[in-house]
Amino acid sequence: IKSEQGRAAQWLRDANDRAGRVYYNLQVARWVYATNITKFNGERQHNASIMSAEFDREAAENATSFAWENFTDSDLRRQFRKISDVGSAALLRKDKAKYERLISLVTKMETTYSEGQVCDKKGTCLDLEPGLTRLMATSRNYSELLDAWKGWRDATGRKIRDDYKEFVSLSNEAAVENGYRDTGDYWRSWYDTADFRDQLEQLYEEMKPLYLNLHAYVKNKLKAKYGESLFPPSGHIPAHLLGNMWAQSWNNIFDIVEPFAGKPSVDVTPKMKELNYTPRRMFNISDEFFTSLGLEAMPQEFWDHSMLEKPTDGRKVVCHASAWDFYNKKDFRIKQCTDITMDDLITVHHEMGHVEYYLQYKEQPVVYRRGANPGFHEAVGDVLALSVSTPTHLKEIGLLDNVTNDNESVINYLMSIALDKIAFIPFGYLMDQWRWGVFNGSIKFEEYNKEWWKLRCKYQGVSPPIHRNESDFDPGAKYHIPANTPYIRYFVSYVLQFQFHEALCNTANQTGPLHMCDIYRSTEAGAKLGNMLKLGSSKPWPEALEKVTGTRNMSANAILLYFKPLIDWLKVQNQGQTITWSEECPIEYY
Numbered sequence: 001i002k003s004e005q006g007r008a009a010q011w012l013r014d015a016n017d018r019a020g021r022v023y024y025n026l027q028v029a030r031w032v033y034a035t036n037i038t039k040f041n042g043e044r045q046h047n048a049s050i051m052s053a054e055f056d057r058e059a060a061e062n063a064t065s066f067a068w069e070n071f072t073d074s075d076l077r078r079q080f081r082k083i084s085d086v087g088s089a090a091l092l093r094k095d096k097a098k099y100e101r102l103i104s105l106v107t108k109m110e111t112t113y114s115e116g117q118v119c120d121k122k123g124t125c126l127d128l129e130p131g132l133t134r135l136m137a138t139s140r141n142y143s144e145l146l147d148a149w150k151g152w153r154d155a156t157g158r159k160i161r162d163d164y165k166e167f168v169s170l171s172n173e174a175a176v177e178n179g180y181r182d183t184g185d186y187w188r189s190w191y192d193t194a195d196f197r198d199q200l201e202q203l204y205e206e207m208k209p210l211y212l213n214l215h216a217y218v219k220n221k222l223k224a225k226y227g228e229s230l231f232p233p234s235g236h237i238p239a240h241l242l243g244n245m246w247a248q249s250w251n252n253i254f255d256i257v258e259p260f261a262g263k264p265s266v267d268v269t270p271k272m273k274e275l276n277y278t279p280r281r282m283f284n285i286s287d288e289f290f291t292s293l294g295l296e297a298m299p300q301e302f303w304d305h306s307m308l309e310k311p312t313d314g315r316k317v318v319c320h321a322s323a324w325d326f327y328n329k330k331d332f333r334i335k336q337c338t339d340i341t342m343d344d345l346i347t348v349h350h351e352m353g354h355v356e357y358y359l360q361y362k363e364q365p366v367v368y369r370r371g372a373n374p375g376f377h378e379a380v381g382d383v384l385a386l387s388v389s390t391p392t393h394l395k396e397i398g399l400l401d402n403v404t405n406d407n408e409s410v411i412n413y414l415m416s417i418a419l420d421k422i423a424f425i426p427f428g429y430l431m432d433q434w435r436w437g438v439f440n441g442s443i444k445f446e447e448y449n450k451e452w453w454k455l456r457c458k459y460q461g462v463s464p465p466i467h468r469n470e471s472d473f474d475p476g477a478k479y480h481i482p483a484n485t486p487y488i489r490y491f492v493s494y495v496l497q498f499q500f501h502e503a504l505c506n507t508a509n510q511t512g513p514l515h516m517c518d519i520y521r522s523t524e525a526g527a528k529l530g531n532m533l534k535l536g537s538s539k540p541w542p543e544a545l546e547k548v549t550g551t552r553n554m555s556a557n558a559i560l561l562y563f564k565p566l567i568d569w570l571k572v573q574n575q576g577q578t579i580t581w582s583e584e585c586p587i588e589y590y
């Protein structure tokens with residue numbers, strides 16, 4: 001069997017080299033389309049996708065000529081197992097026309113989303129970025145917010161409802177062909193964790209008290225701002241008042257909910273504008289943080305070929321920010337319609353965290369150039385952003401003039417981070433609860449929207465501000481549904497990133513409270529993180545987690561430790577208040 005393993009290892013090396021070239025061509029075609037949406041570029045992307053899927057399927061076919069399951073070399077077995085998992089390309093074997101339809105539907109839905117606009121009576125039209133995003137963040141006019149909220153859903157979700165239904169059945173057919181019960185079963189397999197759903201539920205329950213207390217406090221502040229009469233008696237918050245199109249991150253309403261007035265502002269957006277910040281400068285700040293840890297700088301190709309701003313030459317692009325690996329160990333890019341806001345400075349770090357991961361594992365075989373699990377990939381940049389966001393760091397880079405460290409400033413600061421990280425928890429959890437339900441058939445097409453709002457009302461405690469029905473398709477108004485990007489990875493990331501932050505802060509000998517830790521310039525912390533990132537997906541994720549944190553399990557303890565002072569303060573604020581809401585949506589809205 002020794003000689004067969006030798007032959008198999010050689011075959012793998014060749015297959016990985018060929019894969020690198022095929023994936024490079026695919027990424028180039030996808031990039032050209034995403035940064036210039038035209039019919040021609042769409043066809044070119046489609047053809048490249050077919051060629052890549054054919055390649056994957058053929059490689060999986062050839063892999064069966066080796067008795068790899070009996071190999072003694074566990075790394076060979078792991079590589080063969082990954083090469084044998086072709087994902088939706090399994091549908092090619094059964095029915096090429098169906099596979100072509102499947103990928104065409106995703107492109108069509110993602111394009112509809114990316115071209116979505118809301119036009120007012122005077123004919124002024126706003127795109128999602130930056131127009132509607134700015135409006136949702138800055139408007140304090142109930143009906144103006146409502147028009148944008150409804151208009152966006154009319155321009156996107158409503159238009160792709162039937163496409164999504166067809167997509168679901170084709171995607172499930174592909175998953176079954178690939179050996180899984182349905183698409184959700186396949187997506188969860190990437191975590192290789194038998195009781196994954198139970199672990200997620202457990203983590204959600206542990207963080208729920210934090211969310212309930214934040215929700216109650218924010219609701220009271222919003223009632224004071226907009227008037228009690230606009231809030232349903234069920235205890236829900238109308239979904240359009242949270243400063244974000246999906247109510248998934250509430251930091252843009254910090255001014256409404258600020259615990260203690262008169263403290264140095266934690267929102268550095270005005271300062272960024274005052275200093276004439278450019279997108280390039282925002283990316284340089286992030287790049288410099290990575291190199292301060294001794295991690296890899298963005299290569300020249302990154303600066304030469306990335307799209308850091310929304311084009312002004314009339315090209316239509318996919319604005320949703322993303323990071324790209326071209327699998328040739330040289331080309332790595334970010335595509336982002338960067339706005340000069342603190343929100344986008346955080347997103348810059350998030351996307352650059354993906355590229356740092358690509359750079360760290362670029363010497364791995366192509367099959368291992370992935371996150372240890374998808375949640376790891378989403379966590380990297382956010383870990384650094386937790387340090388960047390501290391008042392002391394913002395002062396160090398000139399975005400904050402003075403820092404006060406009294407208790408009230410600490411509460412203000414923790415509130416600003418909680419409005420992003422805690423507010424997100426139920427949304428990050430429910431997105432794929434809905435999608436897994438759709439894929440496993442427990443959520444029927446005739447109830448797509450009703451079941452979506454049941455989850456939104458139950459977990460997030462937000463309700464539709466106007467009547468919804470089954471011609472609406474509100475999940476389709478969130479990028480990841482039309483673009484078919486799984487979402488539980490962000491929920492996992494929000495748990496992991498605080499575990500990483502706590503571990504790296506210890507390594508960096510940061511002895512103060514966790515929420516004030518800044519690992520900037522700690523090459524020890526950088527080395528520990530880099531050594532984990534280098535693994536890619538070559539080892540089971542508990543092993544990668546252990547390399548940084550010493551534990552093999554996800555745990556909510558770090559995020560609860562980080563926010564402890566805030567949770568104690570919120571409990572006092574909410575004393576005597578009802579901090580829950582009725583599970584059902586307020587009837588008059590659905």
Ligand SMILES: C[C@H](NC(=O)O)C(=O)O
Nearest residue numbers: 248320321350479480490
């Ligand atoms: C949290 C998630 N981030 C991302 O897509 O990069 C989102 O924006 O919904």
Ligand SMILES: [Zn+2]
Nearest residue numbers: 350354377378
């Ligand atoms: Zn991401």
